[in-house]
Amino acid sequence: MLSWVRNLLNNSTHISKICQIHAQIVIHGLPLDSHLLETLIHLGNLDYASSVFKISSPTDYSWNVMIKGYTLNASPHNSVFMYNEMLRNDVRASNFTYPFLLKACSARFAIKEGEQVHAHVVKFGFQLDLYVNNTLIDMYSKCSCVEYAHRVLDEMRDRDEVSWNSIISGYVSCGEVENARKLFEEMTIRRNVFCWTTLINGYGKEGRLVRMFELFLQMLVSADEVGPNSATMVCLLTACSNLCELKLGRWFALFIHVNTIPLNAILNTALIDMYSKCGQVEKARRLFDGMSGKNLVSWNAMLTGYVQRGLLEDAIQLFCLMRYKLVKPNEITMVNVLSACAGLVEEGRLQFSNLPLKYGLSPKVEHYACMVDLLGRAGYLNEAIELVKNMVILPDSIIWGALLSACRIHGDIDLADKIGELLLSSPDPNFGVCILLSNIYASVGRWKDVARIRRLVKEKDTKKPSGCSWIEVDGVVHTFLVEDTTHMGSTQIYETHQFLINHLKLKECVLELRHKEP
DNA sequence: TTAGGGTTAG
Numbered sequence A: 001m002l003s004w005v006r007n008l009l010n011n012s013t014h015i016s017k018i019c020q021i022h023a024q025i026v027i028h029g030l031p032l033d034s035h036l037l038e039t040l041i042h043l044g045n046l047d048y049a050s051s052v053f054k055i056s057s058p059t060d061y062s063w064n065v066m067i068k069g070y071t072l073n074a075s076p077h078n079s080v081f082m083y084n085e086m087l088r089n090d091v092r093a094s095n096f097t098y099p100f101l102l103k104a105c106s107a108r109f110a111i112k113e114g115e116q117v118h119a120h121v122v123k124f125g126f127q128l129d130l131y132v133n134n135t136l137i138d139m140y141s142k143c144s145c146v147e148y149a150h151r152v153l154d155e156m157r158d159r160d161e162v163s164w165n166s167i168i169s170g171y172v173s174c175g176e177v178e179n180a181r182k183l184f185e186e187m188t189i190r191r192n193v194f195c196w197t198t199l200i201n202g203y204g205k206e207g208r209l210v211r212m213f214e215l216f217l218q219m220l221v222s223a224d225e226v227g228p229n230s231a232t233m234v235c236l237l238t239a240c241s242n243l244c245e246l247k248l249g250r251w252f253a254l255f256i257h258v259n260t261i262p263l264n265a266i267l268n269t270a271l272i273d274m275y276s277k278c279g280q281v282e283k284a285r286r287l288f289d290g291m292s293g294k295n296l297v298s299w300n301a302m303l304t305g306y307v308q309r310g311l312l313e314d315a316i317q318l319f320c321l322m323r324y325k326l327v328k329p330n331e332i333t334m335v336n337v338l339s340a341c342a343g344l345v346e347e348g349r350l351q352f353s354n355l356p357l358k359y360g361l362s363p364k365v366e367h368y369a370c371m372v373d374l375l376g377r378a379g380y381l382n383e384a385i386e387l388v389k390n391m392v393i394l395p396d397s398i399i400w401g402a403l404l405s406a407c408r409i410h411g412d413i414d415l416a417d418k419i420g421e422l423l424l425s426s427p428d429p430n431f432g433v434c435i436l437l438s439n440i441y442a443s444v445g446r447w448k449d450v451a452r453i454r455r456l457v458k459e460k461d462t463k464k465p466s467g468c469s470w471i472e473v474d475g476v477v478h479t480f481l482v483e484d485t486t487h488m489g490s491t492q493i494y495e496t497h498q499f500l501i502n503h504l505k506l507k508e509c510v511l512e513l514r515h516k517e518p
Numbered sequence B: 001t002t003a004g005g006g007t008t009a010g
Helices: A002-010 A015-028 A033-042 A046-055 A060-072 A076-088 A097-107 A111-123 A130-142 A146-155 A161-173 A177-186 A193-205 A209-221 A230-242 A246-258 A265-277 A281-290 A296-308 A312-324 A331-340 A345-357 A365-377 A381-389 A397-410 A413-424 A431-443 A447-459 A490-516
Strands: A468-473 A476-481
Touching: A002 A015, A002 A033, A015 A033, A015 A046, A033 A046, A033 A060, A046 A060, A060 A076, A060 A097, A076 A097, A097 A111, A097 A130, A111 A130, A130 A146, A130 A161, A146 A161, A161 A177, A161 A193, A177 A193, A193 A209, A193 A230, A209 A230, A230 A246, A230 A265, A246 A265, A265 A281, A265 A296, A281 A296, A296 A312, A296 A331, A312 A331, A331 A345, A331 A365, A345 A365, A365 A381, A365 A397, A381 A397, A397 A413, A397 A431, A413 A431, A413 A447, A431 A447
Parallel strands: none
Antiparallel strands: A468 A476
């Protein structure tokens, strides 16, 4: 009977059937709790699994299975909690559990817990095999402790592509793409498509399009004999869309077509995003309409495209179509929808209330920012203030900025005063918001207040992150920071700049004189 | 049972 019920469990995919089998297990006192747990975890029903675990007398194996289950079902907090409970109950983790635990730690960016698990692996004498070591590198890398990851790599006798790529990926996510490149060059084994893609992505994320493209070309002719796959193309397209680089984006789109790289949902979405961010929103829509297997991210990308191009009616219509197709929106969808409600206060109020009531979503600071902006611009300043007062989360600088902008638009200096007091009393006032306040005072001639705020900003050492601009000339991207003199043509650039300023001033004088002519 | 990829706010 035992093996018959076990087989029955293994072949069950419906909860109702599993409930029946569970009843049989209880009635006959069969020792199948661990199997039941495994089946439930496989089906992703962690609540049921947790109930079974609590009411049964858990075996060591059951503890381990639960840890695995929580990690696999994106519940790393419970996974780590379970591990601590397990230790309190004097139960040891099995070798197979450690990678899951490390994965749970990296998902929570919990370096302390990760280090503790690492220490336990050593203390309890488990073998640090290739698989566990790779998971350790991954954990340290994801927790931004890439130097620890490097230490693990140094101590490994055998390394495979996963070991190398985990650490290269760690350097990339820490913004150290040159260190990633160094390791990539040092690799003693054949570099697979993961390694190439990770490094290409590193350059792409830094906006270094030329280096990214060079690496891509190098990949095509490399002795590794690795071709790009969908993930590689996604990285390349995303870099193009972030830099509005239509020409290169189109080239990659053609490459995908000519080389018949499989167009999965992610790659299609990256294409849609690239075209819409590069101003080709109609092309994006054609792709979107012809795409099979659309998911929520695809809908969101298309919505974002419309909103960012100011095509708000199209965005609202697309959202209606999305609801008609019974696609459930998420937080990102609703940020887009609220942004698309610009000028439509009543619709905005409705959509904001729909967040919890209709879609079961808790409004986040981004949604409040949209609403404050919408209400503030339309002159509903008191309502905007009330909304901020009733927020269950702390308002951020974007919200204060939106409120102050509304004060400026509607000339409500009293309210700006009140907000200003609140802002300047905070220990770390946002630079941009302080300048906004100072500009409001300047617009009504309150120069003493302007000076006061500038002084406060200086005293509190509030720093503005450096603004950056760039231009591509003959395939090379030139980047500029404020008062930057590092560019090779810096002297010539500043001379031309001064020439343009003088030229414009002269034009302005001529125009003024013409106006004054009788 | 480990590594890379898409969508948010002034």
